[in-house]
Amino acid sequence: MAIVTSPPPSPAELPPPPGSARPAPVRLLRRPTHPTGLWSWITTVDHKKIGIMYSAAAFIFFLIGGIEALLLRVQLGSPDNTFLSADAYNQVFTMHGTTMIFLVVMPLSAGLANYLLPIMVGARDVAFPRLNAFGFWVFLVGGLFMYSSFLLGGAPNGGWFGYAPLTRNMPGHNIDYWIFGLQILGIASLTGAVNLIVTVINMRAPGMSLFRMPVFVWMSLIAQFLLLFALPVITVALFLLMFDRQFGANFFNAQEGADPLLWQHLFWLFGHPEVYILILPAMGVVSEILPVFSRKPLFGYQVMVISGIAIGFIGWGVWAHHMFVSGLGPVATSAFSASTMFIAVPTGVKIFNWLATMWKGKIRITAPFLFAVGFVTMFTIGGLSGVTHAVVPSDTQQTDTYYIVAHFHYVLFGGSMFGLFGGAFFWWPKFTGRMLSDRLGKMQFWLMLIGFNMTFGPFHILGLQGMPRRIYTYPEDMGWDFWNMVATVGSFLIAVSVLVFMWNVWKSRKSPQVGNDPWDARTLEWSIPSPPPEYNFAEIPLVTARDDLWHRKYEEDQEGRPVPRTRPESEERAAVGRAVEAATGGEAGLRGPDATSSVVTETAAGRAEAAGRAEAEEGDGVDATAGSHAEAGDEGTHHDEHGGHDGHDEHGGHDEHIHMPSPSYWPLVAAMGLAVVCYGVMYKFLPVAILGGLWIVGSLYAWALEPATAPDEPEPEPSTSTDLEPVGSGTGSAG
Amino acid sequence: MSTISAPTDAQGSHHEVEPGHPPTSTGLSNEKVAMWAFLGSECLLFGALISVYLLYKGQSPGNTITPEDVYDIPYTSVSSFVLLMSSLTMVLALAAIQRGDHRRLRVWLLTTALLGASFVAGQVYEFTVFIKEGLTLSTNLFGSSFYVLTGFHGAHVTLGVLMLASLYSLSLRGRMPTEKAETVELVGLYWHFVDIVWIVIFTLVYLIP
Numbered sequence: 001m002a003i004v005t006s007p008p009p010s011p012a013e014l015p016p017p018p019g020s021a022r023p024a025p026v027r028l029l030r031r032p033t034h035p036t037g038l039w040s041w042i043t044t045v046d047h048k049k050i051g052i053m054y055s056a057a058a059f060i061f062f063l064i065g066g067i068e069a070l071l072l073r074v075q076l077g078s079p080d081n082t083f084l085s086a087d088a089y090n091q092v093f094t095m096h097g098t099t100m101i102f103l104v105v106m107p108l109s110a111g112l113a114n115y116l117l118p119i120m121v122g123a124r125d126v127a128f129p130r131l132n133a134f135g136f137w138v139f140l141v142g143g144l145f146m147y148s149s150f151l152l153g154g155a156p157n158g159g160w161f162g163y164a165p166l167t168r169n170m171p172g173h174n175i176d177y178w179i180f181g182l183q184i185l186g187i188a189s190l191t192g193a194v195n196l197i198v199t200v201i202n203m204r205a206p207g208m209s210l211f212r213m214p215v216f217v218w219m220s221l222i223a224q225f226l227l228l229f230a231l232p233v234i235t236v237a238l239f240l241l242m243f244d245r246q247f248g249a250n251f252f253n254a255q256e257g258a259d260p261l262l263w264q265h266l267f268w269l270f271g272h273p274e275v276y277i278l279i280l281p282a283m284g285v286v287s288e289i290l291p292v293f294s295r296k297p298l299f300g301y302q303v304m305v306i307s308g309i310a311i312g313f314i315g316w317g318v319w320a321h322h323m324f325v326s327g328l329g330p331v332a333t334s335a336f337s338a339s340t341m342f343i344a345v346p347t348g349v350k351i352f353n354w355l356a357t358m359w360k361g362k363i364r365i366t367a368p369f370l371f372a373v374g375f376v377t378m379f380t381i382g383g384l385s386g387v388t389h390a391v392v393p394s395d396t397q398q399t400d401t402y403y404i405v406a407h408f409h410y411v412l413f414g415g416s417m418f419g420l421f422g423g424a425f426f427w428w429p430k431f432t433g434r435m436l437s438d439r440l441g442k443m444q445f446w447l448m449l450i451g452f453n454m455t456f457g458p459f460h461i462l463g464l465q466g467m468p469r470r471i472y473t474y475p476e477d478m479g480w481d482f483w484n485m486v487a488t489v490g491s492f493l494i495a496v497s498v499l500v501f502m503w504n505v506w507k508s509r510k511s512p513q514v515g516n517d518p519w520d521a522r523t524l525e526w527s528i529p530s531p532p533p534e535y536n537f538a539e540i541p542l543v544t545a546r547d548d549l550w551h552r553k554y555e556e557d558q559e560g561r562p563v564p565r566t567r568p569e570s571e572e573r574a575a576v577g578r579a580v581e582a583a584t585g586g587e588a589g590l591r592g593p594d595a596t597s598s599v600v601t602e603t604a605a606g607r608a609e610a611a612g613r614a615e616a617e618e619g620d621g622v623d624a625t626a627g628s629h630a631e632a633g634d635e636g637t638h639h640d641e642h643g644g645h646d647g648h649d650e651h652g653g654h655d656e657h658i659h660m661p662s663p664s665y666w667p668l669v670a671a672m673g674l675a676v677v678c679y680g681v682m683y684k685f686l687p688v689a690i691l692g693g694l695w696i697v698g699s700l701y702a703w704a705l706e707p708a709t710a711p712d713e714p715e716p717e718p719s720t721s722t723d724l725e726p727v728g729s730g731t732g733s734a735g
Numbered sequence: 736m737s738t739i740s741a742p743t744d745a746q747g748s749h750h751e752v753e754p755g756h757p758p759t760s761t762g763l764s765n766e767k768v769a770m771w772a773f774l775g776s777e778c779l780l781f782g783a784l785i786s787v788y789l790l791y792k793g794q795s796p797g798n799t800i801t802p803e804d805v806y807d808i809p810y811t812s813v814s815s816f817v818l819l820m821s822s823l824t825m826v827l828a829l830a831a832i833q834r835g836d837h838r839r840l841r842v843w844l845l846t847t848a849l850l851g852a853s854f855v856a857g858q859v860y861e862f863t864v865f866i867k868e869g870l871t872l873s874t875n876l877f878g879s880s881f882y883v884l885t886g887f888h889g890a891h892v893t894l895g896v897l898m899l900a901s902l903y904s905l906s907l908r909g910r911m912p913t914e915k916a917e918t919v920e921l922v923g924l925y926w927h928f929v930d931i932v933w934i935v936i937f938t939l940v941y942l943i944p
Contacts, residue, residue, distance in 0.1 A: 127765040190776060198768045202759040228772060232780035240787065240883065249872050249879035251787065257794050257876055266783060701901070 043663035045129035046534055050136050051115030052431065055424075057140055058107035064147075065099035066498060068092045070491055073455070077488035079476040089472035090157035091174070095146075097160030098178065101278065102185050103143045105416045109281035110139075110192050112423055113220040115431065117196055119525040119532065120214050122205025122541045127198035129661040130703065131191050137671035139188035145675045146181030149174060156181075159470065161271065164252035164263035168244050173682060179242050180678040186231050186238075187674065193227040196220065205524075207543035211305070214523045214547075215298060218305045219284030222312040226273040226280075229316075234270035237263060246681060261326055268319035276315045278412060279379075280308060282419025283350060286372045289426050290354055292521045293369035294361025295562070297547060300353045307346035307353075314343040324392050325399045333392050340390035344383065351380055366519075367441025371422030374449055378414025382407055385460065400470075403463025409456040421448075421501070429514045433530045437511065440504040447497035454490025458483035522547035535658045662710040666703035670696055770921050774928045777891075781932050784887055785939060788880040795875035802877060805865050806941055814857035815937050818892070821850035822930045825923045832916045840919070841906050847926070848899035851892050858889045881940070888936055891929045898922045 041049060071092050075084040084092065118126050126132050149155045156178030158167040167175045200213070200221045213221075241263070243249035250256040252263055291298045298304060320328055320336040328336075354376050363369070385407040389395045398404055421444075428436045467480050474480055517526040527549045528536060545551045554562040673695035680689025759765060795801070828843035862882070870878045902922060905911045911918070 127769065194769050194772045194776075197772050198765050202761050202763065202765050202768050204760045208760075228776045229779050232776050233783050236780060236783035236787070239887075243872065243879065243883055247872055249883065250876050251791075251879055251883075257791075257796050259790060259794075262787065262790065266787075269783075697897075704901075 040663070042668060043665055045125075045133045045661050045663055045667075047114050047118050047126045047129065047132055048431075048532060048534075048536075050132050051111045051113075053136055054107045054111030054114060054139070057136075057143070058104050058111060061099050061103035061107075061143060063498070065096055065104055066495060068096040068099065070495060072096060073488040073491040075472060076474075076484050078485065079474055079478070079481055081473050084472060086472045087154075087157065090470075091150075091155040093470060094156045094159055094178070098146070098156065098182075099143075100412070101160060101274070102182065103139075103146075105278045105412060105420070106185075106189065107139055108420050109220070109223065109278070109416075110135075110189070112216075112285065112420070112427070113196055113224075113281060114192070116427065116525060117217055117220055118199055118203070119528065119536050120217050120523055121200055121203060121208050122524055122537065122543060123199060123203040124536050124540070124658070125661060126195050127203060128195050130664050130667050130708065131195050133664070134667035134671055135188045135191040135195065137668045138184060138191070138674060141671045141675045142181050142184030142188060145184060145678060146177055149177035149181075152177075161267055162241070162263075163267075164241050164244070165254050165258070165260055167241060167263075168252040176242075176245060176682045179238050179245070180682060183235065183238050183242075184674050184678065186235050189227050190231050193224040193231070196224045197228065200224075205537075205541050205543050211302065212543055212546045212548070214284075215287035215301065215304055215308075216281070216284035219280040219287070219308050222308050223277045223280040226277050226312055226315065230270045230273040230277065233266055234274075237266035237270070240266075242681075246684070261323070264323050264326060265319070268322045269316075271322065272319040273312075273315045275411070276311055278416050280311065282375060282416040282423075283308070285419045285423035285426070286354060286375045288523065289368045289372040289422050290357045291547075292426075292519050293364045293366055293372075294358045295364075295520075296357060296361040297522075297550075298353070299356035299359075300349075301546065303349060304353050307349045310346040311343060314339060314346070318343055321389060321395070324395045337390050337392050341387065344387050344390070347383055351376060351383070366425075367436070367438050367445060368422045368426035368519075370442060370445045371418050371425060374445060375415055375418040375422060378410055378418055378449075378452070382410030382414055385410065398463060400468055401463035402459040402467045402469060405469055406456050406459030406463060409459070413456070414452060418448075421445075426519070427525075428508070429518045430525055430530045430532070432508065433513050434508050434511045435514055435518065436504050436508050440500055440507070444497045444500040444504065447493055447500060451490045451493025451495075451497055454493060455487045456490075458487045458490075462487075517549070520553075522550040524548060527552070535660055538658070659709050661708045664703065664706060666699050666706065670699040670703060673699060764917060766917065766921055767924075770924050774924065777928065777932075781887070781935075784884045785936065788884045788940060791876040791880045795877045799875040800868065800870045800877065802881070802940075803944070805868050805870055807861070807864075808941060810857075811861065811937065811941055814854050814861075815933060817850050817857070818854040818930055818933055821847045821854070822927050824850060825926050829916065829919050829923050832911065832913060832919050835913045837906060837911070837913075840911070841903055844899055844903045844906065844919075848896050848903065851896040851899065851926075855889055855892050855896065858885065858892075862886075884936065884940065888929070888932060891932070895922070895926050895929055898925070 041053065044050065044053075071084060072089070075081050075089060114126070114132065118124065146156070152173070154172055154174045156162075157174045158170060158178065162175065162178055167178075200217055204213070240249070240251040244251050244253065250258055252258050252260075254260050287298055287304060317339045318336060320332060321340045324333055324336075354372075358373075385403070389398060389404075389407065425436055425441050428434070462480055462483050465479060467474065467478070474484075514530055516529055518530070519526070524541060524543070525532070527541065541548070550562075553565060555565050557563045673692050676692030676695055677689050678692075680686065680692050759768075761768065824843045824847040828840055828847060831837070831839035831843055870881075872878055872882050899922060902911060902919060
């Protein structure tokens with residue numbers, strides 16, 4: 001879709017009247033062109049809308065998975081309970097685990113990455129926008145497919161890890177829903193991984209060298225690489241199981257001599273990198289939040305990044321610590337024990353770096369900050385119990401007890417979910433233009449922290465007392481009653497805290513609009529309006545430093561303290577030309593002070609934001625200093641690099657076209673075909689499977705033959721659209 | 736979507752890509768980076784499948800069909816040769832479109848697709864012979880791991896044939912101008928990958944006893 005933006009006036013010029021703020025899109029297309037409303041979301045290829053849809057869908061799954069957790073806790077709250085039958089309990093705990101991992105934490109991370117990665121590296125969209133939409137729809141189809149099992153004869157009941165040979169022989173279609181559902185979700189994650197990797201590797205703004213990227217970008221990138229290489233392994237495992245169950249193959253048939261450990265090896269070879277796929281993005285979020293609210297740069301940026309990379313590599317060499325009791329032999333267990341201890345080192349490095357980031361910082365205690373600190377503390381507890389699993393004799397005692405359950409909830413809830421909630425509070429104003437209430441956020445934090453520790457803390461004790469996992473009830477005289485009751489009460493506290501969050505979200509509709517940069521933050525996403533326009537950057541920024549926005553706002557005094565810039569940026573224009581060459585040539589010496597990136601916002605919108613900002617400062621939770629320096633984006637002046645190209649664009653008043661990729665129906669249509677195939681194969685109804693296959697192939701052809709960016713209609717000024725044509729043309733013929 | 740061209744072109748900073756592509760951080764087009772990433776992922780897919788085959792090699796309980804009973808090495812060598820030759824014709828197709836020779840492009844695309852299709856047909860024939868000799872998916876571990884591994888590869892070749900045929904028909908309708916040579920190159924990357932995987936499979940599965 002072609003969008004017309006007004007180039008900004010020179011700094012001296014006053015903003016035009018609000019009416020001229022954003023000219024309406026100039027053209028209608030035969031392709032889907034709904035600018036607003038339901039269809040605009042269904043056909044969108046905009047990475048921001050897709051990111052929001054990922055997050056919203058994942059949050060709904062979070063509620064479902066949470067309700068499942070409450071069911072489990074009610075059942076286990078008292079001994080000999082009959083609230084859930086054994087069969088129902090198996091279904092609920094399997095779906096709880098599968099949901100929370102594949103339908104909550106992964107898509108929440110994917111949603112954040114989708115929204116933020118392109119903006120953080122200074123791009124206008126991901127590399128393949130339609131593939132991005134496809135990934136989301138495939139994820140949704142996969143989730144709904146798996147949940148349709150509840151209506152169609154029973155949900156998966158073999159645990160989230162689905163150990164074969166057990167799952168090979170379980171009757172009914174329960175396990176089939178799990179197998180096919182995960183296959184579909186795998187496709188979603190794979191396309192997302194390829195897309196985000198290409199975006200980060202290939203679409204960074206000028207000057208955004210790898211070691212200037214925000215840590216969130218780095219951690220997400222590493223997680224995407226882990227996905228890229230881990231997913232094929234689980235895909236193979238699931239395919240083998242599918243062949244066993246559907247077509248009578250023997251991969252997990254112990255009677256035919258199959259290796260009963262094959263599944264465990266394949267699953268955990270995927271499963272352990274998966275753990276880092278779940279935690280690394282949250283680590284990135286925390287690494288963005290802590291510097292902003294400590295008003296200090298992240299301590300040890302390079303070490304932070306390198307530890308992330310190290311985790312990504314070592315994460316491949318620890319999988320058998322999930323299998324210490326399966327009889328691997330002393331050599332293998334010793335090796336995996338050592339590698340498991342070793343991976344604690346880069347993780348520990350990160351924790352100390354976060355502490356050092358806060359040390360002597362000017363800390364502002366806000367909701368996102370609290371969640372980030374919650375992440376660091378809870379994740380440390382989870383990490384420490386993780387180290388006890390590296391010790392084989394100790395692990396032998398703990399395997400399949402509630403101690404393990406405690407450990408991974410401290411890592412995945414105390415870690416990932418706290419980090420992601422922190423991210424939600426931190427970026428909410430960027431996503432919506434409105435603040436979440438900080439007061440409610442803090443209330444939620446404390447409720448969640450107390451509820452979380454009440455629920456999962458006692459699991460350590462229960463586990464050491466010998467309470468096994470996956471039992472649906474226990475007799476009265478085991479001594480487990482008290483702590484189980486405590487855990488159940490705690491789980492309802494968590495539920496209350498989630499309700500507080502939902503109330504907060506609902507209330508935020510009415511909270512005042514905020515400007516570009518309500519937190520006085522450091523990275524590029526805060527240099528553009530909140531919420532960002534469809535094209536993100538009216539002008540692609542020129543990056544001259546890590547934490548580029550910060551250096552645009554502040555310089556250092558003689559003692560190295562940050563002081564607001566006094567010289568208007570326009571006076572520094574002259575330096576820009578030199579800076580471009582230096583920055584993009586990778587000269588590290590050139591830092592922010594002399595070279596300003598050009599970020600342009602529409603001026604009327606900017607003025608509205610300035611007004612909104614004044615209100616926001618009165619609103620809860622916004623530090624009073626935050627707004628005052630947030631002008632960088634607003635007063636950014638027009639970078640006239642392309643003066644040489646298009647003479648007509650020298651002075652404000654002419655329109656400049658930014659060709660954004662056009663919406664498309666095909667990603668959704670193609671994604672739906674996958675469910676058709678799966679139902680067809682599962683119920684051995686060949687015509688349906690063939691129909692689904694043709695459906696997918698047909699929609700992929702339609703997709704491939706549809707240009708990524710619909711051609712422009714004739715313009716009054718044809719020259720305007722040709723001058724900048726490369727902008728849209730590369731948008732991914734494969735997109 | 737890629738980085739906007741104007742600022743970078745003006746400064747001559749970002750790497751230039753082939754004409755028709757916006758400048759990117761690496762100088763490679765997005766599509767090419769994506770294809771390499773995808774092929775990296777595929778390496779692990781086939782790696783896992785081949786590992787399973789090797790793990791189960793010789794593990795089938797006695798008195799059932801073994802590889803030695805069914806393999807027809809000369810026959811499979813011929814079909815492997817056919818597939819390898821298709822890599823050569825793929826290279827010729829790419830060279831043709833890069834020269835702007837669209838007639839030869841179509842000739843070589845069609846040849847490649849036909850060679851690939853013959854390979855798949857050969858595999859289907861091989862499967863039917865094996866099944867007649869009593870080796871099915873459910874016979875033993877060897878049957879399961881053999882059919883799934885080679886079948887996966889055959890499915891990849893089939894997909895490649897489909898893509899080649901699509902390129903051919905696009906070219907017939909004049910929708911593959913010389914600027915789109917990279918599309919042929921990308922399909923070529925995939926095609927060569929599938930061929931290389933076959934070299935590994937042929938060696939490990941058929942040749943090494």
